[in-house]
């Protein structure tokens with residue numbers, strides 16, 4: 001159901017790769033709510049051509065940009081301002097990648113060149129997006145910028161690897177830039193800490209099927225889906241959340257506040273005997 005929450009609002013959406021992507025769902029919902037936006041992703045990912053379908057459906061243009069490249073970001077933001085004839089209202093940063101995860105490097109055997117890339121793509125790029133936007137004075141007063149995070153920024157979760165460090169940095173950037181952008185321009189900067197979600201990036205997380213089942217059992221409301229995440233993003237881009245800034249907002253069905261649930265304990269107990277014979281690092 002649409003409420004016209006984003007009628008007249010213009011934005012930039014990073015990170016729609018295919019129709020599983022959280023950013024894809026956000027684009028669909030934002031379009032339903034009356035927003036217009038520019039879609040962007042890396043030149044390599046655009047070669048798959050799937051984004052054209054979303055662009056057509058939402059009446060958007062696609063501007064290629066590597067989120068780690070300041071010149072690419074400057075071109076993207078300037079193009080968006082030209083298209084919309086002025087400043088924009090919102091930005092979604094839905095970008096992450098870890099070569100350590102992809103190449104199966106464990107956290108106590110990281111490749112540091114890969115780690116630098118993880119941090120640059122998954123966290124520092126958010127700073128770059130904010131800094132470029134501010135220097136070009138691209139966002140309207142009371143605009144809203146949202147990035148997607150994960151609870152591994154606060155808690156140790158098996159298998160999340162160096163992405164946990166990237167998410168901690170991402171959330172810190174939201175606070176630090178949120179202060180400056182809020183003070184000077186009344187612009188909100190927040191992160192949404194989303195449940196594990198089956199997407200291309202999500203599938204890279206070690207043991208994703210077990211993790212999805214575990215977090216679902218642990219969460220009183222169950223895992224939050226990508227579509228539900230899109231709903232939440234829409235509220236944060238809307239005028240209904242104008243005093244929410246510098247927050248890491250959990251969108252996880254309650255998982256982050258749980259210790260143990262009945263449903264998870266039941267499942268755990270079923271494997272208790274077998275588990276007694278397992279090694280700790282299995």
Ligand SMILES: NC(=O)c1ccc[n+]([C@@H]2O[C@H](COP(=O)([O-])OP(=O)(O)OC[C@H]3O[C@@H](n4cnc5c(N)ncnc54)[C@H](O)[C@@H]3O)[C@@H](O)[C@H]2O)c1
Nearest residue numbers: 015017021022066067095096148149196197199200201202
């Ligand atoms: N899927 C999950 O379980 C989950 C949970 C919490 C948070 N998140 C976060 O949500 C965001 C979106 O991920 P997703 O799950 O939709 O997966 P996804 O794979 O669909 O999206 C990740 C996107 O990042 C883009 N990207 C990678 N490197 C880039 C670069 N250098 N410049 C620009 N874009 C680049 C990819 O092309 C892709 O579109 C990520 O920040 C991810 O960490 C995902």
